[in-house]
Amino acid sequence: MPKELQPVTDAIGSFFSSPIVQIGFRAIAIYIVIVWLAAAYWAFRDLQSRTDNPIAPYLGAAFVIVFTPFLFPFAVLVYRLIRPQERIGETYERTLAEEALLNEVEAVAHCPTCARRVEGEWIICPTCRTRLHRVCPNCSRLVGLDWSLCAWCGREFERRDVVAAASSGMIEPLPDGAAERDRASVRARRIARGPSTIASAVATEPLAEG
Numbered sequence: 721m722p723k724e725l726q727p728v729t730d731a732i733g734s735f736f737s738s739p740i741v742q743i744g745f746r747a748i749a750i751y752i753v754i755v756w757l758a759a760a761y762w763a764f765r766d767l768q769s770r771t772d773n774p775i776a777p778y779l780g781a782a783f784v785i786v787f788t789p790f791l792f793p794f795a796v797l798v799y800r801l802i803r804p805q806e807r808i809g810e811t812y813e814r815t816l817a818e819e820a821l822l823n824e825v826e827a828v829a830h831c832p833t834c835a836r837r838v839e840g841e842w843i844i845c846p847t848c849r850t851r852l853h854r855v856c857p858n859c860s861r862l863v864g865l866d867w868s869l870c871a872w873c874g875r876e877f878e879r880r881d882v883v884a885a886a887s888s889g890m891i892e893p894l895p896d897g898a899a900e901r902d903r904a905s906v907r908a909r910r911i912a913r914g915p916s917t918i919a920s921a922v923a924t925e926p927l928a929e930g
Contacts, residue, residue, distance in 0.1 A: 752789045752790075753789050755792075756784070756785075756788075756789040756792045757785075759784050759792055759795070759796050760781040760782075760784040760785045760792075761781065763777075763780040763781050763783070763784050763796070763799050764777045764778065764780060764781040765777070766780070766803065767779075767780040767803065769807045769808060769809070770803060770804040770806070770807050770808060771804055771808070772808065780799060780803075783795055783798075783799060784796060784799065831845040831847065831848060831850055831852065832850065833845065833848045833850040834847050834848040834850070836848075838852060841853075841862060843855070843862070851865060852865075853865065856870040856872065856873060856875060857875070858870060858873045858875040859872050859873040859875070861873075863877075
């Protein structure tokens with residue numbers, strides 16, 4: 721080694737051999753090891769919140785540890801790319817929201833023929849003239865076409881009427897005066913419920929021609 725560089729090398733050697741510098745290097749090494757182990761623990765806890773697999777969290781932590789304290793940042797980066805995007809709680813909330821939306825859509829009444837939205841108290845679909853309900857002749861309440869008896873008063877219907885209503889989605893045009901009798905029965909039922917339904921009954925009643 722040239723004599724000109726000897727003082728420089730001696731200065732560098734004395735600097736690194738200094739007790740303060742040695743303590744600093746050891747502190748940095750301990751810090752890196754702590755961060756390395758903390759990253760492995762973070763991967764373990766993060767996978768616990770993202771999967772139900774009991775082995776996956778241990779594999780994630782081992783994946784970070786295998787990269788050693790010097791390369792573990794690359795392991796953390798790779799882990800963030802391949803981990804599940806949603807947490808278990810987020811997936812559960814999304815599933816509940818989808819089920820609630822589906823139940824809400826299914827709860828809306830639709831015409832079985834034209835799939836148009838209909839009201840729960842409509843007797844006939846105004847779009848395709850499909851019979852949606854009928855009126856119980858005993859209590860004047862709306863009943864399903866396939867009901868064998870009235871759920872409100874218990875009156876049994878004739879079997880031929882039930883079979884005909886259940887087997888045919890599109891009902892023939894009502895006989896003269898039948899629709900008026902059904903509407904009158906529904907209107908009387910609404911009035912019997914109380915004054916609050918009179919306004920709605922009048923508002924939904926179609927104007928008579930002429």
